Amino acid sequence: MSGKIAGRLAMFLLGWTLSAVAADERTLPTEKDFFGEMPIVLSVSRLPQTLDETPGAVTIIDRDTIRLSGARDVPDLMRLVPGFQVSNSFESGSPLAVYHGGFGDFANRIQVLIDGRSVYSAFFVGSAGLQSIALDDIERIEVLRGSNSAAYGARAFLGVINIITRDPGETHGVRVSKTAGERGVSDSLVQVGWGSDTANFRLSGSRRGDDGLTSIYGYDHFTNVHYIGDIDQMNGPYGKNHIGVFNFRADLRPGISDTLELRVGTSDQYSGTGNNFGPGNPQRERRIASAYVQADWRRNLSEDADFLATYSHTDEAYTDNFVYAPTPQLIIDSGGNASNDALLLQHSFRLGKDLRIVWGGELRREAVRSTPLYNSPLLTTDFTRLFGNLEWRLATTLLLNAGGMLERSSLTGSNFAPRLMLNWHAAPDHTLRIGVSQAYRPPSMFEKEADVRFVVNNILLGEGYVARGNVVPEKIRAHEIGYLGEIPALRLSADVRIFKEDIRNFIRVLNYLDTQPSKPQVAKDFVNADNFSIQGAECQVKFRPWRDTQVIFNRANIRIDSLDLGTSTSAPKHASTLALFQKLPGGVDLSVIHHVAGAMSWQRAGNLLQAMDRTDVRLAMPFRIGATEGEIAAVVQNLGSPYNDFNNTFYFWRRAHATLTLKF
Amino acid sequence: MFFCRLFWLLLGLLLACAPVRAAQPSIVVVTSERSASYDEVISALGDKLAQGGYSAADLAILTPDELRKQAGLLPRLWIALGTAAAQILLNSESKAPQLHLLQTRHSFLQISTRHRQYSPVSAIFLDQPITRQLHLLRLAFPERKRIGLLLGPVSQMQEPAFRNAATDLGLSLDSSLVERGESLYPSLQRLLDGSDVLLAVADPAVYNANTLQNILLSTFRMRVPVVAFSPAYVKAGALLALYSTPAQIGNQAGKVALTVLQGSPLPAPQYPADFMVSVNAHVTRALGLSLNEVELTARLRRIDMAP
Known part of the structure; x- marks a missing residue:
């Protein structure tokens, strides 16, 4: 069925390219070239706010930085963003990248968008979306540091990772790359782009995989020695993983004021989990599969106004089950399916030269089908969102951003998230920013409706998560003061953010005795358990002392004043990154990235990770054979000794790998 | 009411026929099109000529189609607006000088050298030096x-x-x-x-x-x-x-036209001044x-x- 649709789509798109035949190239210019109307390209919604006028702190990771970093996936890149916590572990499904606190196994307080489509999982595997894109397809990543619900909804509670893919007009030709190295590292990419002036296409298929983290699960009682486990001997975290990703994008221009962007993609992640120390969590492989379609239609209404309509549909399937060894009739399953449909309409316009307004609405339906997790065949949640932001230039040096989002969820009711931010250009190249925002994060489907019971022959053997549904939305009120400065003579730029984020009704897991069954059972529930503040400061400095040298430094000091040990250690007190990108003679690129972070935990009291440091080094040489451009790169991730990641028994060992890239 | 309308209709018809009966215009402008940019050139040109004492009757404005229907025009200066008009004028056998507007320098040189020339031809280019x-x-x-x-x-x-x-x-x-x-x-x-x-x-x-x-x-x-x-x-x-705006070009063309009408030879092709x-x-x-x-x-x- 879907194959037939894909076939028709391909025929349609092929027809489009053939019809877009270029005009006669020999034509002399006429007065029409001077007087003719032109499409509005850098329209009101396409012209981004400059960094010193955005209502919040933003870190941009561009294509060059992605390439030079030696990163293999998006979470790797987030170490370059102050205030982020990153794990490479697949233990909870997918590697995590969170801002201001790894409050649990899933990153459910940060929104992830790829070309405007939320890849937040309606199921409970929060960060899987970060793996659904090949790094080579990315133009840049804009990380909005700080609560951004006023513009991006409840899930942007603490921040947003906004991934923008490359314009298919810029990726014509064939690009292939292959990476191989230690610890099973094996990545490959094929990217094919083609098109004309009015229609451009890109198809990219990629695979990445490695053996995952290593562990010291092994403990020899006779010699009293911890030993480094070997995943082949099945005594480590069974973290072997491989991910296949396919993405297609078509940008079409049906008329002078219209653009139509179509996207289709799939991602298929297999990862190992569990251990061989007990029957409750044996070693096994899980699968997270997803597929989506997305259509964006942008119509330019005038020089000062345009309109965007976006529709997307995403399907997900999660497979994870095992036989509980002591009771072989019992199969512990946490699998299921989820889907979501989203329709967004957005109108952007200017009123005079001092006022820019964006407003719109979104309808979103999320459906989850998982009898093992919800004891119900189908649960749906409908979201209705109305949003607006007004950017008002009060004076040449003063800009006010006032925005808000009204969000209604059929599961938890309505709430309103406002934001006010004032940017003051105190002097040329020096901007001060002050603002306040408030937002709510309604409990997720799982936090509100989980119902996991282990039943064999109608006998209840035990319970897992059985939510009582009393949980109410978490609330955040964030205050921030920011500074953004540039010293052009020194080619230096700095960004400082001082923040206080007060969280109320924080949702946490709590064990309780479920007395409903005839034989009471210990079950887990989500409750509003805590009020606390996240306070601190972070800075980011970019320095380009010479043309071929770039230095990036960032540091974050974060204090979470919760009485709960797991919560208060959810972010390290100090973390910093120093990156050096140096162009050497012969076009050789040298990158050195050093990252240090204090002790932290992923919301696991008693599972504190030691302070870590990690150094990544990359050396790459470009070459050319005839018309073929290429690059050969050698990367070592974590040059030094292994460090703790995700769990205090998991370690990230040195990984050296080499990449060959060819472009025809 | 009906008679009132009829009166205006007859008056309109009369006025529309008036140019046909008028004397030979001094300048004939052949415009590739009648649209805003071309009209702006014509309007600025007319203003400049009026300043030099010429009236609207001295200026005829024709599209290429209208030109074909009107034989026997003997102006003292032809003005071509745009590439299409320029090509038509270059093919005409009139001996009167021609001033070409709204062409780039490169297009003008290409097109004017391609044609056999019966008369002096000059231009005010559309592109900038x-x-x-x-x-x-x-x-x-x-x-x-x-x-x-x-x-x-x-x-x-x-x-x-x-x-x-x-x-x-x-x-x-x-x-x-x-x-x-x-x-x-x-x-x-x-x-x-x-x-x-x-x-x-x-x-x-x-x-x-x-x-x-x-x-x-x-x-x-x-x-x-x-x-x-x-x-x-x-x-x-x-x-x-x-x-250069169409008005700026029309104004400059007006100045050139006045010198030609006063008997000077056509100046060399030039870039827009303003x-x-x-x-x-x-x-x-x-x-x-x-x-x-x-x-x-x-x-x-x-x-x-x-x-």
């Missing part, structure tokens, strides 16, 4: 010395002239040719890697409504300002444009620049006037 364009770049971006030109099969012939002028002004110039039938992007990418500013040169094979999106998006992404040749480009998202600079304020801000179109125009005029 190269040194004026380069002076604007120096004024607007004193720090940006590397100029990129994206050229097509037609505009590449102007490359040596741009190169010489750039050398004279201490600027470096890099150009990239969009091959026939090839996608524009690789050439653009190659060019932008080594350019601080992109100077657009009219060539429909390179700059047209279909390619503009790629060009403006790519340059904006790489933070390379685009300096174009028409205000429509500034509206679309180019940072700057240097151009011009405008347009700035896209939103793009200026987004690129972190600071430009003022009034000030730029004034400063560029001062340079232009200097001997």
Whole structure:
């Protein structure tokens, strides 16, 4: 069925390219070239706010930085963003990248968008979306540091990772790359782009995989020695993983004021989990599969106004089950399916030269089908969102951003998230920013409706998560003061953010005795358990002392004043990154990235990770054979000794790998 | 009521027939089209002639179709508006001098040399002199010395002239040719890697409504300002444009026409004397620049006037 649709789509798109035949190239210019109307390209919604006028702190990771970093996936890149916590572990499904606190196994307080489509999982595997894109397809990543619900909804509670893919007009030709190295590292990419002036296409298929983290699960009682486990001997975290990703994008221009962007993609992640120390969590492989379609239609209404309509549909399937060894009739399953449909309409316009307004609405339906997790065949949640932001230039040096989002969820009711931010250009190249925002994060489907019971022959053997549904939305009120400065003579730029984020009704897991069954059972529930503040400061400095040298430094000091040990250690007190990108003679690129972070935990009291440091080094040489451009790169991730990641028994060992890239 | 309408209708008919009965006009303007830009040229031309004491009856305005139907016109000066009109006039056997407007210098030279000429022909070009364009770049971006030109099969012939002028002004110039039938992007990418500013040169094979999106998006992404040749480009998202308005050209043509009517020979083909600079304020801000179109125009005029 879907194959037939894909076939028709391909025929349609092929027809489009053939019809877009270029005009006669020999034509002399006429007065029409001077007087003719032109499409509005850098329209009101396409012209981004400059960094010193955005209502919040933003870190941009561009294509060059992605390439030079030696990163293999998006979470790797987030170490370059102050205030982020990153794990490479697949233990909870997918590697995590969170801002201001790894409050649990899933990153459910940060929104992830790829070309405007939320890849937040309606199921409970929060960060899987970060793996659904090949790094080579990315133009840049804009990380909005700080609560951004006023513009991006409840899930942007603490921040947003906004991934923008490359314009298919810029990726014509064939690009292939292959990476191989230690610890099973094996990545490959094929990217094919083609098109004309009015229609451009890109198809990219990629695979990445490695053996995952290593562990010291092994403990020899006779010699009293911890030993480094070997995943082949099945005594480590069974973290072997491989991910296949396919993405297609078509940008079409049906008329002078219209653009139509179509996207289709799939991602298929297999990862190992569990251990061989007990029957409750044996070693096994899980699968997270997803597929989506997305259509964006942008119509330019005038020089000062345009309109965007976006529709997307995403399907997900999660497979994870095992036989509980002591009771072989019992199969512990946490699998299921989820889907979501989203329709967004957005109108952007200017009123005079001092006022820019964006407003719109979104309808979103999320459906989850998982009898093992919800004891119900189908649960749906409908979201209705109305949003607006007004950017008002009060004076040449003063800009006010006032925005808000009204969000209604059929599961938890309505709430309103406002934001006010004032940017003051105190002097040329020096901007001060002050603002306040408030937002709510309604409990997720799982936090509100989980119902996991282990039943064999109608006998209840035990319970897992059985939510009582009393949980109410978490609330955040964030205050921030920011500074953004540039010293052009020194080619230096700095960004400082001082923040206080007060969280109320924080949702946490709590064990309780479920007395409903005839034989009471210990079950887990989500409750509003805590009020606390996240306070601190972070800075980011970019320095380009010479043309071929770039230095990036960032540091974050974060204090979470919760009485709960797991919560208060959810972010390290100090973390910093120093990156050096140096162009050497012969076009050789040298990158050195050093990252240090204090002790932290992923919301696991008693599972504190030691302070870590990690150094990544990359050396790459470009070459050319005839018309073929290429690059050969050698990367070592974590040059030094292994460090703790995700769990205090998991370690990230040195990984050296080499990449060959060819472009025809 | 009915008679009232009939009266106005008859009066209208009478007036419409009036030019046919009028004496030979001194100037016949053949316009490729009747649309806003052409009408602005005609209106400014008419104003200038009126200042010289000529009346509306001295000026006839015809489209190519209307010209074909009207044989036996013997004006003292022909004015062609646009390429289509120019080609028709070049094929006519009238001995009266011709002034061509709304053509680029390159198009004028190409078209006028292709035809057998029965009469003196001159022009006021539509494009701007190269040194004026380069002076604007120096004024607007004193720090940006590397100029990129994206050229097509037609505009590449102007490359040596741009190169010489750039050398004279201490600027470096890099150009990239969009091959026939090839996608524009690789050439653009190659060019932008080594350019601080992109100077657009009219060539429909390179700059047209279909390619503009790629060009403006790519340059904006790489933070390379685009300096174009028409205000429509500034509206679309180019940072700057240097151009002459139809009124400015009509006014200059009026001055030339007056000298010809007074018996002087047709002057040599010339560039437009007056011009405008347009700035896209939103793009200026987004690129972190600071430009003022009034000030730029004034400063560029001062340079232009200097001997």
